[in-house]
Structure formats: C-alpha cells, structure tokens
Amino acid sequence: MSRLRFWWRYFRHKTPWDTNITPPEIVALAERLPVGSAIDLGCGTGTNVIYLAQRGWRAVGVDFAPNAIGIARRKARRAGVDAFAKFYVSDVTKLEWLESSVYAPFTFAMDIGCLHALSPEAQRAYAAQLARLTASGATYALYAHQRRNQMQFDFTAEHVERLFKPHFTLLQATYSTDTSSGYASGWYELRRV
Numbered sequence: 001m002s003r004l005r006f007w008w009r010y011f012r013h014k015t016p017w018d019t020n021i022t023p024p025e026i027v028a029l030a031e032r033l034p035v036g037s038a039i040d041l042g043c044g045t046g047t048n049v050i051y052l053a054q055r056g057w058r059a060v061g062v063d064f065a066p067n068a069i070g071i072a073r074r075k076a077r078r079a080g081v082d083a084f085a086k087f088y089v090s091d092v093t094k095l096e097w098l099e100s101s102v103y104a105p106f107t108f109a110m111d112i113g114c115l116h117a118l119s120p121e122a123q124r125a126y127a128a129q130l131a132r133l134t135a136s137g138a139t140y141a142l143y144a145h146q147r148r149n150q151m152q153f154d155f156t157a158e159h160v161e162r163l164f165k166p167h168f169t170l171l172q173a174t175y176s177t178d179t180s181s182g183y184a185s186g187w188y189e190l191r192r193v
Helices: 003-011 024-032 047-053 066-079 120-133 157-164
Strands: 037-041 058-063 085-089 106-112 134-145 168-177 184-192
Touching: 024 047, 024 106, 024 134, 037 047, 037 120, 047 058, 047 066, 047 085, 047 106, 058 066, 066 085, 106 120, 120 134, 120 157, 120 168, 134 157, 157 168, 157 184
Parallel strands: 037 058, 037 106, 058 085, 106 134
Antiparallel strands: 134 184, 168 184
C-alpha cells in the first residue's frame, strides 16, 4: 500500500489494522521484561506505546503517517502519559537522529505489521538501524504476515534470522492466521546480542 493510501486511510479513520487493543503477546512481554525504554516502529495511533507508558516505560513511537502520529499524541494526552510517550513522524529506516536521544539505547523494540510492508532493501536498512538503536540484551518483538502476494517476502523464521544476523538471535517463532485479514502470520521474539 502506498504512503498516500496509508495517510488517506488514517484521515478517513478506515484502518482495520488499528484495533486500539494491545496484543496479548506484547502484554506478556511487558509483564516479563524489566521496565525500561521502548520503541514501536510503525506505531500507528500509538496504542502500544501508551500501554507501555502507563506501566512506567519511557516509550517512543515512530510512523511515517502524520495523521496517525497526530492521533497518537492526542490519545497520550488524554491518557495522561504524554510526558513518557513520545511520537514522531519518520521513516523507520532513517532514525539516526534517535540514536542520541535520552530514550536510546532501547531495551525493548516492537513492530506490529510495519517491516513486512517494506522493500527488501528497506528491510535491510531497517535491521541495521534497529541494531544501532537497541541495547545489548534488548528484546525485539516482530509481527509480520508471511505472504500476501508475489511481491512480498515470506516471513519465515529463516528469513527473520538472515535479516537480523549477526546483531539479533531468534528466540521464538509462533505462526497463526490473522483473524481480521485471514493472512498467515508470525510472531517473532529476538534478542539483541
């Protein structure tokens, strides 16, 4: 989907992927991990960043859709966590400016449906950028559709391992079918080396 279509869908509030519910996989990780700093790559309207901020995390959300970031900032203000939940309009492959932020290096990173929409070249840039932004031992949670059409990668455990080596180790891969789209999908948990 093109950037313009994403922006238009956020403008029209027609974003079926934006459920306003933090996935149970993220809830479980947040409960297991020590509180620290987190980044949500492709954060949309900020639901998961706000969830973490409400639990004491310093959290950053990044998305290329200005409408989504505007909604996220309003939601954080209403939730009373705008001091701990920060949102930025940016390309997820070009986050060098975050490397020197007070939040970096991040101890937890997540991506729920962003990476699988990037080109192979952008995926490699994303993986390199994520390695620079995360602390040794950081946890990275990735949710990706496995194959939507012939234009997209197969997000198998092998693909994820190749993409993130040598900076991350794959700890777990869990496959299922996305209930809203019907696509085969996977949750991947990785650890920063």
